[in-house]
Amino acid sequence: MRVVVDFDLCESNAVCMGIAPEVFEVRDDDMLYVLNETPGPELHERVRQAVERCPKQAIRLEED
Amino acid sequence: MPALNRVVVVGASLAGLHAAQALRRQGFDGELTLVGDEPHYPYDRPPLSKDFLAGPADAGKLRLRPAADPDALGIRWLLGRRAVGLTRHELSGGEVVLDDGEAIGFDGLVVATGARPRALPGMPEGVGGLHVLRSVDDARRLRDAFDAGPARVVVVGFGFIGAEVAATARSRALEVTVVEAAEAPLARVLDAEAGLAVAELHRGHGVDVRLGATVAGLVAGEGGAMAGVELGDGTVIEAEVVVVGIGVIPNTGWLDGAGLTVDDGLVADETCLAAPGIVVAGDVGRWPNPRFGRLMRVEQWDNAVEMGGYAGRRLLAWSRHEAVEPFAPVPWFWSDQYDRKIQLAGVPGPEVAMAQGTLAEQRFVRVYHRDGVVVGALCWNRPRQAIQARDLVGREAPIDEALRVLG
Secondary structure, eight states, X not given: OEEEEOTTTOOOOOHHHHHOTXXXXXXXXXXXXXXXXXXXXXXXXXXXXXXXXXXXXXEEEEOO | OOOOOEEEEEOOSHHHHHHHHHHHHTTOOSEEEEEESSSSOOBOOGGGXXXXXXXXXXXXXXXXXXXXXXXXXXXXXXXXXXXXXXXXXXXXXXXXXETXXXXXXXXXXXXXXXXXXXXXTTOOTTOTTEEXXXXXXXXXXXXXXXXXXXXXXXXXXXXHHHHHHHHHHHHTTOOEEEEESSSSTTTTTSOHHHHHHHHHHHHHTTOEEEESOOEEEEEEOGGGOEEEEEETTSOEEEOSXXXXXXXXXXXOGGGTTSSOOBSSSEEOOTTXXXXXXXEEOGGGEEEEETTTTEEEOOOOHHHHHHHHHHHHHHHHHHHTTOOOOOOOOOOEEEEEETTEEEEEEEOOOSEEEEEEEETTTTEEEEEEEETTEEEEEEEESOHHHHHHHHHHHHTTOBHHHHHHHHO
16 A cells, blocks of 8 residues: 655645554644555554545555 | 345435445445435535635536545435435335435435525525525636626625635635624634634735624615625625625425424434434534533534444444444534634633644634643644644543643
8 A cells, every 4th residue: 555645735634644643744844744655554444544534635545 | 133225315415425435335235325406426515615716626626536436336326306305114214205206215314414504584585696605506606706806795704604705705806894793703613712813814814804793684786786785783885796604504304294303403312323224414413422411513524524434334233233332523623714724623612721822923722621621722724733632632631731732
């Protein structure tokens, strides 16, 4: 699984960080940083939730 | 066990779509029908008052991703059809009656009919230049009206819709007056001091803000065109476009006579079950959120997603006689106005503390608490802290910890 963020769409609502902080971090510059673009299987369920709950539909997954 | 072969979801929007998706994901392979009164596949509403209204945005981009391929979920779509009645069988199941008289039988029902804009009392319908904003068709009409370059836009109601419409109109260099009956904006959502900060934000961007001002009536011009708004004190504000954003009314009329409890929404138990085999999701639903110990009806995007998914799972659990945890979310929403991102996690409380920043700086974290426990936080351009606050509210963290984490 590869995490791809469309930064033109991303508005740093930080919902993804609330669900999977190991993968997504919004820092004090109000920008989103992807900490791990290829999260392990133990994170997949939460990353999928983060994709679903993004209010801008700015995250997508490329499955292996 | 009650058989669950046919599920009807009434409401083809965010909550209804997520309910349908959850049903399929949890293994429901029966007949799944989605009824929507708009002729469109489910689309996203937040951009309607922002990007979509601001410029030549493409309506196609509004489509919600789970509906990107309408065939993917095996849904029978009944779009442009309105539910007008509900008949229930003795134990469970029944029929949804549509506006053309067709009755759709169901074993399980998801009520997700949302809400509609409240009209100004005594306001005639069909007046030129009078707008509300809920659907993409509303947004297109309003955008066309903005495109025509009106000399002034009057927004009636300083809630989030009104505030976002005003901000977008200013971004298009239109003159804007916002008229609000209360003494502070967003009085239903925020404390007065925070509400007044929203008023200041808009004044700083050139909006003419009138608080404590009621609307006495519309002023018609030649040929029934909009000429302006008359306030309670007799002042007339000339405007060619008037946008009314004074809240919404849950769409429950079609449930009349079905023996369900309707009171400012369809009332359900703490698991979103309104009756055997009937669940509710989204703006239309009112349920006792055990986390806050009171009935809640939440008109927020994230709640529609979460409650929709929950309602779908709840319906399957009902058919399988499985126990479920109550639906106990911490509400969260965002609103973009100018270059400010306003987010509220949780709910306002009786006591307030600033974790960082000041209202005047327009970048701050404002924490609400009750009896020493954090219950909510209002964040301006502090998205990271808003999400942290949501977690703190969920854990019922002490205010000292909240101020430390969010400071």
